[in-house]
Amino acid sequence: MICTLFMLLLCITGLPLIFHHEIDDLLHSEVKAAEVPPGTPKADLDRLLANALANSSWKSPHFLIWDRDDPSTMFVSVGEQITSDSTKNRFVRMDLHTGAYLDSPDVTGRFTYIMLKLHTDMFAGLPGKLFLGLMGILFCVAVISGVVVYAPSMRKMDFGTYRGHRPRIVRWLDIHNLAGILLVMWTLVVGFTGVINTWADLVLKAWQFGQLAEMTAQYRDRSLPTQLTSVQAAVDVAKQAVPGMTPSFVAFPGTVFSSKSHYIVFLKGDTPVTSRLLKPALIDAETGKLTDSRDMPWYVTTLFISQPLHFGDYGGMPLKILWAVLDVLTIIVLGTGVYLWLRRRKAGVSVDRAVAQSSAANASAANTPLTSS
Amino acid sequence: MAGVRRHRTLGQIFAAPIVVGALSVVGLVAALIGDGWWDALSWLSLTLPVLLYFFFVGRRNRVRP
Numbered sequence: 001m002i003c004t005l006f007m008l009l010l011c012i013t014g015l016p017l018i019f020h021h022e023i024d025d026l027l028h029s030e031v032k033a034a035e036v037p038p039g040t041p042k043a044d045l046d047r048l049l050a051n052a053l054a055n056s057s058w059k060s061p062h063f064l065i066w067d068r069d070d071p072s073t074m075f076v077s078v079g080e081q082i083t084s085d086s087t088k089n090r091f092v093r094m095d096l097h098t099g100a101y102l103d104s105p106d107v108t109g110r111f112t113y114i115m116l117k118l119h120t121d122m123f124a125g126l127p128g129k130l131f132l133g134l135m136g137i138l139f140c141v142a143v144i145s146g147v148v149v150y151a152p153s154m155r156k157m158d159f160g161t162y163r164g165h166r167p168r169i170v171r172w173l174d175i176h177n178l179a180g181i182l183l184v185m186w187t188l189v190v191g192f193t194g195v196i197n198t199w200a201d202l203v204l205k206a207w208q209f210g211q212l213a214e215m216t217a218q219y220r221d222r223s224l225p226t227q228l229t230s231v232q233a234a235v236d237v238a239k240q241a242v243p244g245m246t247p248s249f250v251a252f253p254g255t256v257f258s259s260k261s262h263y264i265v266f267l268k269g270d271t272p273v274t275s276r277l278l279k280p281a282l283i284d285a286e287t288g289k290l291t292d293s294r295d296m297p298w299y300v301t302t303l304f305i306s307q308p309l310h311f312g313d314y315g316g317m318p319l320k321i322l323w324a325v326l327d328v329l330t331i332i333v334l335g336t337g338v339y340l341w342l343r344r345r346k347a348g349v350s351v352d353r354a355v356a357q358s359s360a361a362n363a364s365a366a367n368t369p370l371t372s373s
Numbered sequence: 374m375a376g377v378r379r380h381r382t383l384g385q386i387f388a389a390p391i392v393v394g395a396l397s398v399v400g401l402v403a404a405l406i407g408d409g410w411w412d413a414l415s416w417l418s419l420t421l422p423v424l425l426y427f428f429f430v431g432r433r434n435r436v437r438p
Binding site (some may be wrong): 155183322 | 419430
């Protein structure tokens with residue numbers, strides 16, 4: 001029951017998040033990148049980075065991030081220090097072609113940010129995330145148990161039966177059964193991939209202490225380099241080392257996504273699925289040479305695949321709209337579920353009994369509190 | 374007519390849900406595999422449960438006395 005209320009919260013906050021990009025565009029103006037003819041070369045990343053830092057009061061770049069939705073902008077994620085918590089970073093938007101500074105909006109007051117926080121951790125950090133993950137697991141169990149009780153409930157009825165002329169408890173039971181069984185696969189997939197997403201921080205830690213530690217074993221006792229090599233050169237080396245893939249983001253030495261001695265360039269493929277499967281290329285930030293590049297281990301790959309399947313952002317606007325409709329139908333299943341549960345508790349009998357009683361009452365045209373609709 | 378027939382078997386109860394569920398999986402995976410036709414396949418197969426929901430709920434409302 002408690003789990004259902006949290007799932008209602010997740011479905012309701014998740015609804016605007018499906019369209020977070022469109023909502024942000026609508027509510028917040030942003031400086032647009034310069035219009036350039038196709039084929040215009042990109043700005044030198046070292047110059048772009050210097051421009052970004054000149055326009056920021058904080059001076060430690062943590063990440064360079066190519067904007068997935070807008071091919072002519074880039075984000076520079078800047079921390080107060082290289083050791084500061086990256087989740088508190090400021091984002092500086094840059095023009096990828098001219099290298100010019102665009103803006104650095106504070107996203108933390110935005111509607112979509114508040115929805116995102118409520119949806120992912122309820123402003124409670126990792127414990128909040130893991131708690132919502134647990135609620136997600138209980139939700140998946142509830143969906144499966146719903147399928148189990150669907151069978152006895154439908155023994156005497158055709159698929160899709162909706163008794164529209166009967167009291168509310170019967171109608172809502174039918175709606176609950178119908179929408180619930182139609183949406184089983186979608187709710188299970190979105191629910192379970194959501195659970196996997198709550199483990200993202202743990203997956204990152206496992207990767208740091210697993211594959212990343214292995215690849216950087218010989219650098220273990222080094223301290224941060226005083227002088228970094230060119231980030232543009234590092235990206236070029238990475239592109240050469242992993243042909244056919246394009247850079248998605250660069251992690252600077254000393255950040256949570258890298259070692260103390262490396263730029264890590266994360267590269268992506270060009271199909272919907274391979275564009276989510278990032279591959280790291282480690283570039284020594286003192287020599288500029290490639291140290292290693294491997295495919296991610298299975299647990300990171302699983303997380304990467306879970307993200308689009310949860311967000312619904314991998315099939316254009318029609319898929320987003322479908323995601324929203326299916327989300328609303330899930331809210332209906334949850335809402336009718338809460339109602340049926342409350343009625344059962346109030347009546348002290350099972351829903352089946354209540355339905356049977358309402359049938360009897362219907363037959364005799366009586367109107368008891370239990371059957372009034 | 375519904376309700377007076379004898380009990381349905383598990384196979385009869387779950388035949389339609391299994392088809393809808395299988396098509397949902399196809400839809401969820403298709404848009405991951407590629408763009409264009411793959412996206413269209415995804416849209417179609419995920420629209421099916423939505424259409425079925427409104428079909429059944431709308432149909433019974435119309436025969437309401």
